Amino acid sequence: MKILVLNSGSSSIKFQLxxxxxxxxxxxxxxxxxxxxxxxxFQMIKYYLDEKEIKKEYKKKIETHKEGLLVVxxxxxxxxxxxxxxxxxxxxxxxxxxxxxxxxxxxxDDNSLESLKSISHLAPLHNPANITxxxxxxxxxxxxxxxxxxxxxxxxxxxxxxxxYALPKEWYENHHVxxxxxxxxxxxxxxxxxxxxxxxxxxxxxxxxxxxxxxxSGAAIKNGESIDTSMGLTPLEGFVMGSRCxxxxxxxxxFMAKKLGCDVSEIENYLNKKSGLLGICGENDLREIIKRAxxxxxxxxxxxxxxxxxxxxxxxxxTVALGRVDAIVFxxxxxxxxxxxxxxxxEGLEESIGAILDEERNRDGNFVEIAKKDSKIEILVVKTNxxxxxxxxxxxxxxxxxxxxx
Ligand code: ADP
Numbered sequence: 001m002k003i004l005v006l007n008s009g010s011s012s013i014k015f016q017l018x019x020x021x022x023x024x025x026x027x028x029x030x031x032x033x034x035x036x037x038x039x040x041x042f043q044m045i046k047y048y049l050d051e052k053e054i055k056k057e058y059k060k061k062i063e064t065h066k067e068g069l070l071v072v073x074x075x076x077x078x079x080x081x082x083x084x085x086x087x088x089x090x091x092x093x094x095x096x097x098x099x100x101x102x103x104x105x106x107x108x109d110d111n112s113l114e115s116l117k118s119i120s121h122l123a124p125l126h127n128p129a130n131i132t133x134x135x136x137x138x139x140x141x142x143x144x145x146x147x148x149x150x151x152x153x154x155x156x157x158x159x160x161x162x163x164x165y166a167l168p169k170e171w172y173e174n175h176h177v178x179x180x181x182x183x184x185x186x187x188x189x190x191x192x193x194x195x196x197x198x199x200x201x202x203x204x205x206x207x208x209x210x211x212x213x214x215x216x217s218g219a220a221i222k223n224g225e226s227i228d229t230s231m232g233l234t235p236l237e238g239f240v241m242g243s244r245c246x247x248x249x250x251x252x253x254x255f256m257a258k259k260l261g262c263d264v265s266e267i268e269n270y271l272n273k274k275s276g277l278l279g280i281c282g283e284n285d286l287r288e289i290i291k292r293a294x295x296x297x298x299x300x301x302x303x304x305x306x307x308x309x310x311x312x313x314x315x316x317x318x319t320v321a322l323g324r325v326d327a328i329v330f331x332x333x334x335x336x337x338x339x340x341x342x343x344x345x346x347e348g349l350e351e352s353i354g355a356i357l358d359e360e361r362n363r364d365g366n367f368v369e370i371a372k373k374d375s376k377i378e379i380l381v382v383k384t385n386x387x388x389x390x391x392x393x394x395x396x397x398x399x400x401x402x403x404x405x406x
Contacts, residue, residue: 001398002082003391006069007094008133010125011036013068017081018391025388029081033068041068045075054079065129066136073140085141092394093137094185094386095130097123098150099176105153105393107401108134108146116148122176123234145401147394154184157225165232179237181229183211187219188226189389190331190382195224197368197380198326206326208318210311211384212341213332214242214284218311220318228321230314236271239314240307242284245275247310277303286334286341308344315345319353327371327378328355336383339363342370346379355379 001021007014016030031045041062046055056079062068069085076082085091093108099119106112113134120127130148138146155163163179164172171177187209194209195202203224210218216239220228230238230246240246248271257267270279278284281299283292292300319325330342339362349355354376361367371379 001089001395002087003090003092003394003398004082004085004088005092005094005387005390005394006133006137007387008065008129010129011038013065013072013133015072016387016391017076018388020391020395025391027388029076029079030387031072031075033062033071036062036065036068043071043075045079047079047081065132066139069133069136069140085137086144088141088144090145090147090394090398091137091141092147092149092390093130093134094151094390095134095148096126096151096182097180098148098152098156099180100156100178102148102150103153103156105147105149105397107397108138108148112148119176122180145394145398147397149185149390149393151182151184152180154188155181155219155226155229158227158229162228177233179229179232181217181219181226182231182235183215183217183219184226184229185386185389186211186331186384187217187221187229189386190329190384191219191221191224193382194327194329194380197382198378200326206322206324207329208315208322208325208327209329209331210315210335210345211332212239212311212330212335212338215244216241216246216311216332216334218314218318220321222322228318240303240310241276242286243273243276243278245271245279277307280306286338290338290340304341304344308341308347311345312347312349315349315355316352325353325355325377327380329380329382331382331384336381339365342379342381349377350375353377 003018003020005016012032012034014032017028019026019028029045029047034042040059043058046053060071062071073085099122101115101119116131134146190209191207192202194207195205205224207221209221215235217229217231219226236244238246253267277289280303281289283289289300289303293304315328334341342362346355346357356372356375357379358370358372361370368381369378370381
């Protein structure tokens with residue numbers, strides 16, 4: 001089965017082409033288009049020929065998502081990977097927000113597309129671009145099944161006590177204000193991988209998964225289901241992130257709006273783009289922050305401290321919520337690559353919850369299981385692969401559709 005995975009942003013398209021068959025799954029090409037509708041667009045495709053990676057870059061000016069997808073199609077053709085989108089078995093689309101309407105991967109037809117449009121207001125920066133990608137792909141390959149996979153759907157299992165805010169209940173009833181959670185595709189993927197590593201059934205596993213990238217979130221997974229997660233109505237709540245504040249006292253909004261004499265959207269911009277690690281030390285790339293901290297920069301050290309301390313507090317809360325924890329799982333660019341963050345986050349967990357990091361294994365970089373033998377809780381480093389998870393879920397829907405037609 002040939003499945004193209006698309007992640008359509010407001011000015012970009014990321015793509016990955018997979019071949020899935022039996023137990024075998026491989027990514028044969030990936031790439032992106034950036035700066036759509038800007039003065040100079042940029043495109044890149046990476047693929048493998050005789051196990052050698054080949055990279056090609058282009059600078060074609062692209063005005064619309066339709067032109068963008070046509071260029072993706074041309075790139076795949078020029079590399080002899082795919083002659084035409086109509087030859088695909090399916091196209092899997094990453095969609096940020098599924099609201100309460102979508103609790104699983106969904107085949108896109110006119111009805112589901114209308115439903116999806118009806119919840120665009122929940123993620124005005126992301127969902128409209130995701131929908132544009134779906135519409136353009138449908139135009140270019142009308143007979144190819146299009147599947148939407150949502151960042152929120154894995155967290156639709158949250159109990160009401162975890163997803164309701166203590167706000168006027170009409171806000172939930174009339175405006176759908178509740179916690180949804182994000183990064184669901186990643187939390188689900190690494191949870192499945194963790195179950196395999198631990199030799200347990202997925203439906204029996206209890207985990208705390210920590211997706212730490214520019215955006216960062218945690219999930220408490222009980223018997224294979226997400227029962228709590230740190231992001232909320234939007235991806236602003238929870239952990240401290242690259243440029244997002246995470247949990248704060250909401251009264252700071254009106255307080256600072258008055259002080260600065262600005263409106264809510266300006267404050268929202270501060271909280272999303274000028275806060276987090278960036279707000280504390282002027283830098284959002286963790287590699288740079290670590291270098292600066294090592295050189296004695298106090299702001300960078302503080303940013304690191306706050307980042308890890310907040311995650312540790314969530315580990316405590318989720319341990320209590322879960323009762324039994326089989327493993328704490330680190331993933332995402334930071335979780336997978338930073339022994340320092342893993343070490344600072346796990347510092348002191350032996351005394352509180354009996355999780356003991358093996359520093360040697362942690363620093364080595366080649367171990368997946370990094371807890372000491374006598375640790376009560378395993379600690380894992382698991383590489384996430386959201387695109388692969390989208391391809392897998394798409395293939396499952398396609399198989400169902402094909403069965404219905406037989
Ligand atoms: P996104 O949320 O944009 O997908 P990623 O998951 O790629 O982000 O993570 C990006 C973050 O990972 C950046 O802060 C980057 O500095 C950090 N990172 C990547 N590699 C390392 C590393 N070797 N050590 C520390 N941090 C790293």
